Amino acid sequence: MLTKxxxxxxxxxxxxxxMVGVPEYSTxxxxxxRTHxxxxxxxxxxxxxxRQEARYGGKGKITRCC
Known part of the structure; x- marks a missing residue:
């Protein structure tokens, strides 16, 4: 029960x-x-x-329309 x-x-x-765009570090x-x-x-x-730069754009570049 506790493990569930x-x-x-x-x-x-x-x-x-x-949901908020923060992937799991351990994953x-x-x-x-495993792979690399x-x-x-x-x-x-x-x-x-x-991850933050990939999601929101980094180094001053804007990756959205407005």
Missing amino acids: IARMRRYLGQSMRL YVDHMR PGQPVMSYEEFFRE
Whole structure:
């Protein structure tokens, strides 16, 4: 019962983060280690910054119409 509640809580948290556009860092790390073992893994700060720039545009460029 407690494991079901913990799992539901984890999925709910992950869903909320994805709804606002913040992907899961641990998912990224797992993917990089499984799929790209020779490449370096970004720190959490680098990952967060890169995701924010990808979503909202970075370095002063505007990627929206208005």
